[in-house]
Amino acid sequence: ETGVTQTPRHLVMGMTNKKSLKCEQHLGHNAMYWYKQSAKKPLELMFVYSLEERVENNSVPSRFSPECPNSSHLFLHLHTLQPEDSALYLCASSQDPAANTEAFFGQGTRLTVV
Amino acid sequence: DAKTTQPNSMESNEEEPVHLPCNHSTISGTDYIHWYRQLPSQGPEYVIHGLTSNVNNRMASLAIAEDRKSSTLILHRATLRDAAVYYCILRDWRGNEKLTFGTGTRLTIIP
Numbered sequence: 001e002t003g004v005t006q007t008p009r010h011l012v013m014g015m016t017n018k019k020s021l022k023c024e025q026h027l028g029h030n031a032m033y034w035y036k037q038s039a040k041k042p043l044e045l046m047f048v049y050s051l052e053e054r055v056e057n058n059s060v061p062s063r064f065s066p067e068c069p070n071s072s073h074l075f076l077h078l079h080t081l082q083p084e085d086s087a088l089y090l091c092a093s094s095q096d097p098a099a100n101t102e103a104f105f106g107q108g109t110r111l112t113v114v
Numbered sequence: 115d116a117k118t119t120q121p122n123s124m125e126s127n128e129e130e131p132v133h134l135p136c137n138h139s140t141i142s143g144t145d146y147i148h149w150y151r152q153l154p155s156q157g158p159e160y161v162i163h164g165l166t167s168n169v170n171n172r173m174a175s176l177a178i179a180e181d182r183k184s185s186t187l188i189l190h191r192a193t194l195r196d197a198a199v200y201y202c203i204l205r206d207w208r209g210n211e212k213l214t215f216g217t218g219t220r221l222t223i224i225p
Contacts, residue, residue, distance in 0.1 A: 002157070033213070043158070043215040056212065091156045100146055103213055105157030
C-alpha cells in the first residue's frame, strides 16, 4: 500500500466508449503524474500536475484528457481510443516537484481497448 | 534529463549481495541519482536516492563514484521478493518535475 489508489484496476472498453481513470492520494502531495506503460517499452510520462496546474504535456493525443480538480485527485478521461492505447496506466504523486523527493506510484489500471 | 545506461538483465543467488551498476557519464552537477524498482504486476517503488555521498536505508545502499559518472545499487542480501526491474534515473534538482524511466535492469533471483 503506497497511499496512491487507482481505480479501476482493470478496464476493457470499445473504441467508441468514453471512460475515466481515477487516482487518489491522501499523502498531502502537491504533484501528480500520469504514466503509460506498454508491453516491452519503458514507462512514458504523459502529464504532470503541480499544485493543480498542468506543467507537462508530453505530446499526448487529445483522446487522453487529464483533470486535476484538487491536490488529492487526478483523472484521465478517455474517448475514442485505439487498440494501441492498450497499456498499464500508472498514477504517481510526490510531495513537491523538487528532485530530491520520492514519487509514490499506484498499482495502475490495466486498460484493454477492443 | 541526462541519460543512464544499465545492463538489461542480471541474475543473483538468493541470500547473496547484489550489485546493480548504472553509468551516467553526462551527469550534471544539479542531477540527483534515483533508483526505483518495479515488481511484477505493480507500479514502480522508490528505493533510494543520493547526490554525492553514499546513502543507506532499510532497503538498500547507494554507492556513488567520486566523479559521479556511475553509481551502484547494493542489495545486501537478496530475497526472492527482490526480483524486479530496477531503474536508475537522474533528476535535476532545479524544480524539473520529470521522472523519466529507461529500460532498467531485470533482476532474477535464483533460489
